[in-house]
Amino acid sequence: MILIKDIQVDGLKKDVLIEGERIGRISSEPIVPPEGTEVFDGRGKALIPGFVNMHSHAAMILLRGIHEDLRLYDWLERIWKIEAVIDRNFVYQASRLACLEMIKGGTTCFNDHYWFAPETRRAALELGIRPVISFLFLDGHDKETARKQRLACERLYERSKEWNDSHGFAIGIHSVYTVSEENILWANNFALEHGLRVHMHLAETALEDSDCRREHGGLSPVGYFDRLGVLGSHTIAAHCLYLSDDDVEILGKRKVNCVHNINSNAKLASGFRFRYNELRDAGANLCLGTDGAASSNNLDMLETMKTTALFQKAWREDPTQMPLGELMDCATVNGARALGIECGAVKEGALADLSVVDLDNSYFLSPGTFLGNLVYSAHSDVISDVIAGGRFVMRGRKVEGEEEILEGARSVLGMIHSEK
Amino acid sequence: MILIKDIQVDGLKKDVLIEGERIGRISSEPIVPPEGTEVFDGRGKALIPGFVNMHSHAAMILLRGIHEDLRLYDWLERIWKIEAVIDRNFVYQASRLACLEMIKGGTTCFNDHYWFAPETRRAALELGIRPVISFLFLDGHDKETARKQRLACERLYERSKEWNDSHGFAIGIHSVYTVSEENILWANNFALEHGLRVHMHLAETALEDSDCRREHGGLSPVGYFDRLGVLGSHTIAAHCLYLSDDDVEILGKRKVNCVHNINSNAKLASGFRFRYNELRDAGANLCLGTDGAASSNNLDMLETMKTTALFQKAWREDPTQMPLGELMDCATVNGARALGIECGAVKEGALADLSVVDLDNSYFLSPGTFLGNLVYSAHSDVISDVIAGGRFVMRGRKVEGEEEILEGARSVLGMIHSEK
Numbered sequence: 001m002i003l004i005k006d007i008q009v010d011g012l013k014k015d016v017l018i019e020g021e022r023i024g025r026i027s028s029e030p031i032v033p034p035e036g037t038e039v040f041d042g043r044g045k046a047l048i049p050g051f052v053n054m055h056s057h058a059a060m061i062l063l064r065g066i067h068e069d070l071r072l073y074d075w076l077e078r079i080w081k082i083e084a085v086i087d088r089n090f091v092y093q094a095s096r097l098a099c100l101e102m103i104k105g106g107t108t109c110f111n112d113h114y115w116f117a118p119e120t121r122r123a124a125l126e127l128g129i130r131p132v133i134s135f136l137f138l139d140g141h142d143k144e145t146a147r148k149q150r151l152a153c154e155r156l157y158e159r160s161k162e163w164n165d166s167h168g169f170a171i172g173i174h175s176v177y178t179v180s181e182e183n184i185l186w187a188n189n190f191a192l193e194h195g196l197r198v199h200m201h202l203a204e205t206a207l208e209d210s211d212c213r214r215e216h217g218g219l220s221p222v223g224y225f226d227r228l229g230v231l232g233s234h235t236i237a238a239h240c241l242y243l244s245d246d247d248v249e250i251l252g253k254r255k256v257n258c259v260h261n262i263n264s265n266a267k268l269a270s271g272f273r274f275r276y277n278e279l280r281d282a283g284a285n286l287c288l289g290t291d292g293a294a295s296s297n298n299l300d301m302l303e304t305m306k307t308t309a310l311f312q313k314a315w316r317e318d319p320t321q322m323p324l325g326e327l328m329d330c331a332t333v334n335g336a337r338a339l340g341i342e343c344g345a346v347k348e349g350a351l352a353d354l355s356v357v358d359l360d361n362s363y364f365l366s367p368g369t370f371l372g373n374l375v376y377s378a379h380s381d382v383i384s385d386v387i388a389g390g391r392f393v394m395r396g397r398k399v400e401g402e403e404e405i406l407e408g409a410r411s412v413l414g415m416i417h418s419e420k
Numbered sequence: 421m422i423l424i425k426d427i428q429v430d431g432l433k434k435d436v437l438i439e440g441e442r443i444g445r446i447s448s449e450p451i452v453p454p455e456g457t458e459v460f461d462g463r464g465k466a467l468i469p470g471f472v473n474m475h476s477h478a479a480m481i482l483l484r485g486i487h488e489d490l491r492l493y494d495w496l497e498r499i500w501k502i503e504a505v506i507d508r509n510f511v512y513q514a515s516r517l518a519c520l521e522m523i524k525g526g527t528t529c530f531n532d533h534y535w536f537a538p539e540t541r542r543a544a545l546e547l548g549i550r551p552v553i554s555f556l557f558l559d560g561h562d563k564e565t566a567r568k569q570r571l572a573c574e575r576l577y578e579r580s581k582e583w584n585d586s587h588g589f590a591i592g593i594h595s596v597y598t599v600s601e602e603n604i605l606w607a608n609n610f611a612l613e614h615g616l617r618v619h620m621h622l623a624e625t626a627l628e629d630s631d632c633r634r635e636h637g638g639l640s641p642v643g644y645f646d647r648l649g650v651l652g653s654h655t656i657a658a659h660c661l662y663l664s665d666d667d668v669e670i671l672g673k674r675k676v677n678c679v680h681n682i683n684s685n686a687k688l689a690s691g692f693r694f695r696y697n698e699l700r701d702a703g704a705n706l707c708l709g710t711d712g713a714a715s716s717n718n719l720d721m722l723e724t725m726k727t728t729a730l731f732q733k734a735w736r737e738d739p740t741q742m743p744l745g746e747l748m749d750c751a752t753v754n755g756a757r758a759l760g761i762e763c764g765a766v767k768e769g770a771l772a773d774l775s776v777v778d779l780d781n782s783y784f785l786s787p788g789t790f791l792g793n794l795v796y797s798a799h800s801d802v803i804s805d806v807i808a809g810g811r812f813v814m815r816g817r818k819v820e821g822e823e824e825i826l827e828g829a830r831s832v833l834g835m836i837h838s839e840k
Contacts, residue, residue, distance in 0.1 A: 064797060065788010069740045101782040266730035267796070269739040297796035298783070303723075310686035310727065311734070319689040320489045362521040363718070365829050367836055368485010376687070376717035377484060381801035409785050416787055 003033040007042025018352040021390040044360050049344045050108025050353035051301035052335030054259040055238040055289025057114045058098035059091040063294040072268045090412045091116035095123035097409040105300040105380040106355035108388040113172045113199050128393035134172030134199045137179050137187045146183045167340045170197040176221045188230045197234050204239035205270045222247035241271040252282020257338035262308045264291030272311050287335040302380045324371045356385035423453040427462025438772040441810040464780045469764045470528025470773035471721035472755030474679040475658040475709025477534045478518035479511040483714040492688045510832045511536035515543035517829040525720040525800040526775035528808040533592045548813035554592030554619045557599050557607045566603045587760045590617040596632050596641045608650045617654050624659035625690045642667035661691040672702020677758035682727045684711030692731050707755040722800045744791045776805035
């Protein structure tokens with residue numbers, strides 16, 4: 001058990017008792033620590049929910065910077081060549097580095113989409129944070145690849161049944177342009193049959209939109225996936241940048257979880273006009289993600305929040321856009337809801353996935369609100385401690401085994417250097 | 421003297437000897453430290469020029485968050501009400517806090533524009549970094565205010581002649597819409613006569629542009645200032661967002677120093693289409709600034725660089741826009757050139773205004789370039805040490821007197837709380 005004493009929660013001083021993996025009690029009155037409780041001094045600090053990164057390719061952290069200044073399709077083509085040579089150990093070591101970076105940024109849960117997914121899961125569990133991994137369908141319209149992927153998916157699903165965290169396994173459908181219709185249907189049916197979520201890229205570029213319309217009788221990517229029955233509250237759709245009014249209506253009506261990844265979209269020049277207001281009003285659940293660090297170029301949710309707000313205000317030409325409270329929800333509880341995990345909020349009964357923010361610095365010495373200072377002024381290094389599942393995964397900005405994680409990542413870097 | 425041993429400079433391991441306030445020698449061969457030299461171990465670190473923040477209102481750091489989500493003119497109106505009550509000591513204490521934040525972000529020189537400017541200068545010199553302050557003309561078209569400002573300007577100029585740093589004093593002309601034509605002409609002539617620079621806001625909003633055209637016979641802010649003879653290589657023009665092709669040509673031909681401040685522009689929804697390429701090609705000198713922390717909301721040049729690149733790539737719909745080398749120049753040497761100060765570069769003979777970057781973290785463990793990793797992946801907390809004028813102003817992320825600076829800032833916060 002951990003008792004956090006005298007910490008700011010939503011602007012008020014509280015004691016927070018963590019019992020097992022959950023928040024047991026939050027009180028304005030002093031809580032007497034039960035015997036054997038670790039007491040954490042929360043004075044001069046604030047408690048926030050751990051961030052939920054809703055779209056990542058964790059292991060791509062070791063591909064960052066390898067190809068800069070390319071458009072998505074050109075970039076993907078080069079990245080895929082490199083990905084053809086990486087192995088299980090590469091993904092494991094890279095994922096450990098990614099989890100280290102995520103923890104340092106206050107992220108306690110992430111929704112990943114990559115090859116050798118169980119290795120990413122292993123890395124995350126070792127570091128103590130909450131992974132959701134996908135079995136990735138990307139068959140390039142090849143029948144044999146498609147068949148093999150279905151078998152491998154079934155095998156991984158069987159393994160996942162033994163996991164404690166039932167929501168840790170999802171189905172990944174890469175995109176409308178990389179997966180055969182047969183496999184899209186199979187994968188989605190498999191997900192629905194077994195109560196799994198489907199994680200996909202959707203409407204990321206103008207080219208994806210025009211190609212899709214040409215190949216599928218004028219249907220947009222959203223329209224096409226909807227015709228196949230893929231869109232629903234079980235779907236987590238990354239990007240959603242190129243949306244007609246009809247597309248917005250569909251995503252809202254189907255209660256799709258849409259994930260905005262502005263840093264990646266802007267850097268690849270894929271687009272930036274994410275229709276936040278319209279999607280929200282239509283009924284979609286809106287979340288934030290970093291995308292892979294190879295395109296974004298880091299896994300920092302706080303930075304992502306600021307960039308999101310700047311772009312929303314700028315392109316709408318309206319400084320009132322993207323209110324802070326909603327922005328924080330997008331980075332925390334909305335993602336938790338999409339994944340069906342009870343984290344993303346500082347409240348009694350929720351999973352104790354929490355970050356401690358140090359207030360003793362220039363950023364918080366201002367008449368602004370805590371949230372305004374956190375998002376617009378500070379950087380993630382104000383996050384001093386991180387708790388996930390009721391356990392400290394970072395203390396005083398130190399993560400256990402940090403040096404060894406860097407060492408492990410260095411050991412596999414050669415694999416891609418030779419393939420550049 | 422300081423000898424930095426085995427540090428990466430432009431990707432190569434070097435020894436760097438700092439003699440007095442300048443870089444004496446840079447060598448690939450080991451430099452034997454002269455007696456009494458402090459030796460700094462540069463292994464696992466890289467050396468970069470200190471950033472030159474070309475547009476700041478340092479003391480506004482204590483106004484940040486006070487009014488969020490407003491358009492520039494509404495925001496300015498409220499800010500001006502608060503500024504009416506602040507005093508010398510407020511500006512001094514706030515400027516100290518601002519300098520602390522700038523140092524932590526690797527900024528060693530800044531071009532400021534604010535009331536009680538000598539207090540900002542005093543704060544910066546105490547903390548060891550290089551200020552350029554402006555006497556601020558903002559008369560609201562009131563003749564008596566205008567007259568008083570001219571007298572005060574002359575007095576401050578007389579004082580500045582005793583300063584060691586001849587380039588530390590400039591003339592500030594707030595904008596086309598806040599200063600009378602008489603004062604604009606007087607201030608510019610005064611600057612030209614005494615070899616001073618003029619620091620101004622220019623073409624920041626669409627409203628400024630349309631108002632100016634209405635009031636000045638169709639002339640844009642650039643056209644109007646040019647008619648008055650204000651634009652030249654002595655001019656530092658912040659924002660430059662609303663530019664016709666003719667405006668671009670004028671700014672280029674006159675060799676104006678244009679300062680882009682994307683975080684402030686985007687947050688206030690003033691605009692984001694800074695015509696970087698066109699201005700560069702026309703011959704303008706392009707720099708970066710943070711603007712005041714009340715609108716941006718911090719003084720972080722590294723963050724500003726990333727946001728700049730993301731917006732340039734995004735709105736041009738071209739991922740090759742804003743190459744890293746040019747971006748770095750905008751944040752360093754271009755500003756130094758604009759100010760006539762020999763900083764902003766790691767080279768022999770230059771002023772020793774330098775930042776040390778710690779490479780032992782996830783951000784630099786990638787196949788990317790150093791600059792790519794620094795700008796796109798890292799945050800300013802990778803800057804471990806900062807040297808300005810040949811002296812350490814930060815060591816191991818600690819700035820001397822940090823607690824006392826925070827304390828001093830807290831002591832004046834009440835002044836604005838009551839005026840909110």
